Amino acid sequence: MKAHGTKAAEGLVKVVLSVLYLVPLAWIIINSLKSDSDVLTQPNAMIFVPSLQAYGVVLLGGLGAILTSLEIAVLVTGVILVVAVPAVYALASHVSPRWNRVVTILVTALLVLQLVPQPMTVIPLYSVLAAWGLLGSIPGLILADTALFLPFAIMLLRPFARSIPSAIYEAAEIDGASRWQVFVGITVPMLRNGMFIVFSFVFIGAWGEFVYAINFLTQGTAWPVSGILAQQISIYSVGWNRLMALAVITCLPLLIVFLFVQKRLVSGLSLGAVK
Amino acid sequence: MRRAARAPWPYLLPSGLVLLAFAAYPLFVLFRMAFSDVGPTNLLRGWHFIGVENYTKVLSTVDFWRSLWLTVELTAALLVSSLGIAFMCASMLLRPVRSSRFVLALMAFVWAMPAIVSGSVWKFLFDSDGLINSWLSMVRLGPVDWLSSAELAIWSVAMVLAWAGLPFSIMVVRAAMLGVSPEILEAAAIDGAGFWRTQRSIIFPQLRPTLWILGVLTVIYAFKSFDFIFVLTKGGPGTSSSTLPVLAYFSAFSGFNWSNGATIAVLAMIVVAVVSVPYMRSVQKEAAE
Numbered sequence: 001m002k003a004h005g006t007k008a009a010e011g012l013v014k015v016v017l018s019v020l021y022l023v024p025l026a027w028i029i030i031n032s033l034k035s036d037s038d039v040l041t042q043p044n045a046m047i048f049v050p051s052l053q054a055y056g057v058v059l060l061g062g063l064g065a066i067l068t069s070l071e072i073a074v075l076v077t078g079v080i081l082v083v084a085v086p087a088v089y090a091l092a093s094h095v096s097p098r099w100n101r102v103v104t105i106l107v108t109a110l111l112v113l114q115l116v117p118q119p120m121t122v123i124p125l126y127s128v129l130a131a132w133g134l135l136g137s138i139p140g141l142i143l144a145d146t147a148l149f150l151p152f153a154i155m156l157l158r159p160f161a162r163s164i165p166s167a168i169y170e171a172a173e174i175d176g177a178s179r180w181q182v183f184v185g186i187t188v189p190m191l192r193n194g195m196f197i198v199f200s201f202v203f204i205g206a207w208g209e210f211v212y213a214i215n216f217l218t219q220g221t222a223w224p225v226s227g228i229l230a231q232q233i234s235i236y237s238v239g240w241n242r243l244m245a246l247a248v249i250t251c252l253p254l255l256i257v258f259l260f261v262q263k264r265l266v267s268g269l270s271l272g273a274v275k
Numbered sequence: 276m277r278r279a280a281r282a283p284w285p286y287l288l289p290s291g292l293v294l295l296a297f298a299a300y301p302l303f304v305l306f307r308m309a310f311s312d313v314g315p316t317n318l319l320r321g322w323h324f325i326g327v328e329n330y331t332k333v334l335s336t337v338d339f340w341r342s343l344w345l346t347v348e349l350t351a352a353l354l355v356s357s358l359g360i361a362f363m364c365a366s367m368l369l370r371p372v373r374s375s376r377f378v379l380a381l382m383a384f385v386w387a388m389p390a391i392v393s394g395s396v397w398k399f400l401f402d403s404d405g406l407i408n409s410w411l412s413m414v415r416l417g418p419v420d421w422l423s424s425a426e427l428a429i430w431s432v433a434m435v436l437a438w439a440g441l442p443f444s445i446m447v448v449r450a451a452m453l454g455v456s457p458e459i460l461e462a463a464a465i466d467g468a469g470f471w472r473t474q475r476s477i478i479f480p481q482l483r484p485t486l487w488i489l490g491v492l493t494v495i496y497a498f499k500s501f502d503f504i505f506v507l508t509k510g511g512p513g514t515s516s517s518t519l520p521v522l523a524y525f526s527a528f529s530g531f532n533w534s535n536g537a538t539i540a541v542l543a544m545i546v547v548a549v550v551s552v553p554y555m556r557s558v559q560k561e562a563a564e
Contacts, residue, residue, distance in 0.1 A: 006470050009367060010367045010368075010370075013363070013364055013367035013368070014367070014368070014374050014375070014378050017364065017378050017381075017382065018377075018378055018381065020438065021378075021381050021382050021385045021438075021442075022381065023400075023406075024385070024393065024396045024397065024400065025381075025384075025385065027396055027399065027400060027406060028392070028396050031399070043402075043404060043405070043406075044404075044405070044406050044409040079293075082289070083289035083290045083293060084290060086285075086286035086287070086289065086290075087286060087287055087289070087290035087291075089283065089286050090283040090284070090286035090287045091287075093283055095281065095282055095283065096282070098282075099282050099283075102282070104559070106287070107559075108555065108559065111555055111558060112551075112555075113294065113298050113299070115495060115547060115548075115551050116298075116302065116544065116547075117498065117499040117501065117520050117543070117544070117547065118499070118501060118502075119499075119501040119520040119521070119523060119524045119540070120305065120520065120523065120540040120543065120544055121298070121301055121302070121305075122524065122528075123305060123308070123523065123524070123527045123528075123533065123536050123537055123540055124301040124302065124304035124305040124308060124537065125297065125301045126318075126527075126528075127304060127308070127313075127318050127319065127533070128297075128300065128301050128304055130318065130319055131319055143293070143296075143297050144297055146293055146297070147293055147294055147296075147297030147298040148298075150290060150293060150294060150298075151294070151298075154290065179281075179283065183286070204387065204389070207389070208388075208389025208390070208391055208392070209389075210389075210391050210502070211501070211502060211505070215528065226389060226391050229391050229392070229395060230391050230505070230506060240399050243395055243399070244395075244396070244399070247391075247392045247395055247396065250389055250391060250392050251388060251389070251392055254384075254387055254388060254389070258384055258387070
């Protein structure tokens with residue numbers, strides 16, 4: 001019944017979309033493999049001798065940056081998991097009708113925080129961090145990043161906590177378990193999948209974050225890869241091969257996660273719709 | 276049993292403290308800044324309350340109104356892309372065949388990429404002797420000043436933002452299309468409705484709530500658009516691609532006019548707040564079910 005016209009249109013749309021989304025991806029990889037002279041003399045060449053020169057420069061000269069990125073991403077992810085897991089436990093427990101109303105208010109507040117654009121938090125945070133002596137330091141950046149990603153992390157983890165059957169909690173209560181025992185013995189193990197998802201997303205986010213990084217870390221201290229990528233663009237007009245090699249490194253955590261949990265990544269990220 | 280009925284406040288404490296100190300308190304500081312005289316010399320102390328003076332000052336500048344207009348133009352372009360183009364693409368990617376799955380996975384990956392990465396590669400592609408211009412000059416159409424022309428920069432930015440946001444819109448619309456009950460579609464087919472008739476009379480009305488929310492999210496996306504613009508043009512040339520958040524940022528961090536930046540930020544946030552109301556309602560309804 002389906003007309004030939006529709007089929008042809010389908011094929012056309014798929015081809016156009018593939019080109020639109022594959023070309024930039026391929027362009028990153030192709031140019032990261034060009035030597036310095038190749039990228040200068042013929043930046044648009046498709047045929048060239050692949051070289052690892054750019055990766056060599058970026059990895060050797062940027063080892064500190066990679067370590068800084070790693071430090072930031074690991075610590076932000078760690079802090080977020082430590083504070084978010086008890087929070088979703090509290091938000092998912094049904095103790096009284098009054099508590100349910102409290103939960104509604106808190107969830108609304110989280111949504112509001114999630115909607116605040118980052119360029120609008122960076123302005124006051126700069127003065128707040130300066131006043132508290134946290135400006136220009138990794139701990140200050142980590143706290144800022146934590147507050148940036150925490151509302152999203154809680155919203156992402158909450159459905160997992162809500163899906164734990166209340167019968168399990170009731171059984172534990174009858175056995176006389178304290179709340180802390182219930183939390184450690186039931187909630188934490190049952191949230192393992194959710195924690196893995198949150199870990200992946202926050203890690204990708206913190207690894208790629210650059211607005212806070214370039215403003216809250218003083219120039220000269222070790223910047224993360226994302227910050228160097230953001231700043232180099234204004235400093236060097238050439239050196240696209242190195243920038244593209246940096247781009248590949250900035251994408252690395254995403255690539256790894258994508259290979260494992262592509263389906264869940266998509267459904268989870270849709271939750272943080274306004275990332 | 277009594278012990279278990281106590282409200283679990285202590286479990287909220289760590290998250291609450293972090294968010295109060297580094298998310299809620301800064302918002303309060305932002306508002307205070309917007310009603311005080313904070314310049315290059317008194318960022319840390321010595322703020323004086325000056326009422327709405329910042330607002331009358333900001334609202335009387337040409338830059339603010341132009342920036343607001345640029346943001347509106349950008350929003351319009353993104354709405355066309357995330358509603359119209361996404362609807363069309365989603366219906367073309369609806370059948371669960373391998374080619375659809377490939378395109379969807381590819382787009383999901385690109386969408387999840389850090390903005391700094393996709394922004395950088397587009398800056399490279401749009402370069403005066405970049406790939407796009409080299410293709411255009413092959414057919415004697417180029418070179419085009421994609422990012423360095425004051426008229427064109429905002430539209431190049433809009434294209435990149437649309438490109439980056441389209442995967443999400445397609446995924447949302449497609450998921451909603453898959454939720455349309457097959458019985459209705461069969462009934463329509465029996466009545467002899469063709470492809471376009473089905474789209475217009477069955478699918479579109481069924482999708483209206485989804486599209487409505489997607490529209491709200493798109494407006495918010497446009498008003499949050501900062502990272503891509505920062506990478507691509509830094510709001511320039513001049514302020515020709517400075518949307519409100521970009522203008523706010525550079526007023527504060529390049530002009531050191533913290534109060535102006537904060538005031539523009541507050542004004543932009545009022546728009547986001549008003550637009551967000553229907554979105555919040557729908558999320559709350561979902562959460563309450």
